[in-house]
Amino acid sequence: LYIKEDALVKFKSELAVMELEVQALARLAEEIAQSGIPEGSRKINGKYIHSHLVARLEAVHEQLKEQIKDVDAAQSKEVSVFWFGMAESVQVMGTFDGWSQGEHLSPEYTGSYTRFSTTLMLRPGRYEIKFLVDGEWQLSPEFPVTGEGLTKNNLLIVE
Numbered sequence: 001l002y003i004k005e006d007a008l009v010k011f012k013s014e015l016a017v018m019e020l021e022v023q024a025l026a027r028l029a030e031e032i033a034q035s036g037i038p039e040g041s042r043k044i045n046g047k048y049i050h051s052h053l054v055a056r057l058e059a060v061h062e063q064l065k066e067q068i069k070d071v072d073a074a075q076s077k078e079v080s081v082f083w084f085g086m087a088e089s090v091q092v093m094g095t096f097d098g099w100s101q102g103e104h105l106s107p108e109y110t111g112s113y114t115r116f117s118t119t120l121m122l123r124p125g126r127y128e129i130k131f132l133v134d135g136e137w138q139l140s141p142e143f144p145v146t147g148e149g150l151t152k153n154n155l156l157i158v159e
Contacts, residue, residue, distance in 0.1 A: 090116040094129035128153040
């Protein structure tokens, strides 16, 4: 996952450089289009090529901005997950890894209760989670609940 994240960061950086270049080219094309039409200039569909150049560069610029948004949306975010109570061991399991490994939560003692927490790297989306507390499945009142009966789980939303 970290290798993919590094690749996304690098790709976003490359897109940002391309966006700056396209912006500069669009400004130059706009300047050329406003400086007058040289005699013998070519037309495409009734418009001088200068206008086409400006329009196409602006369209490419918009596409680049959308791709940068897509990369931002695909990047994982740090998400804090916690469980409060008395326990020896707490693990969060869920759809974030296909209910396979889960993640152990670290205890922080506060006197009257213990706050167990961990940080997950997750992409935006909806995840069902459940806590394995000293070997028994439990829901947390700190998160919304989804499902019924045995399929009742907490809901973790990453935006």
